[in-house]
Amino acid sequence: MNVLAEWTALVCKELGIDPERIDRDAVLDLTRDVAHGVARPAAPLTAYLLGLAQGAGTAAPDALETLSTLARNWGQATAETLGDH
Template identity: 75%
Template structure:
């Protein structure tokens, strides 16, 4: 995790983000659930969409939890998994 800590700090500095505002483990949980429950390419896209919502002030406090639940229930909700295509 040392490299991940260094990268997070460097990326935050580059983007002008306070690293204390980044819940790295929660975002990693989100992307893991989306990658496994929906499709691998959906994981970074979901993280980006969450960032857009957060930046525009439209992300609810429970947005990550709601997205994780959505990903865990994807196969049940959609009837099928997306392929990585």
């Protein structure tokens, strides 16, 4: 077992989460997209906010994919938003 798998298992145990419910690769992809597309500090914050929304039951089923798409298109969306003013 590698360090990431060990850490994930330990955190899941501590938080009472079934590790089988975690799509680790999807979360890592999301944080990569946000870190590279928006800003590095936005990556863990985004993951945390997504977790809060999922825990509260307010996240759409495709929220992770939607956030990744938003992050990948951040530069374009920002340019379009700034161009509207």
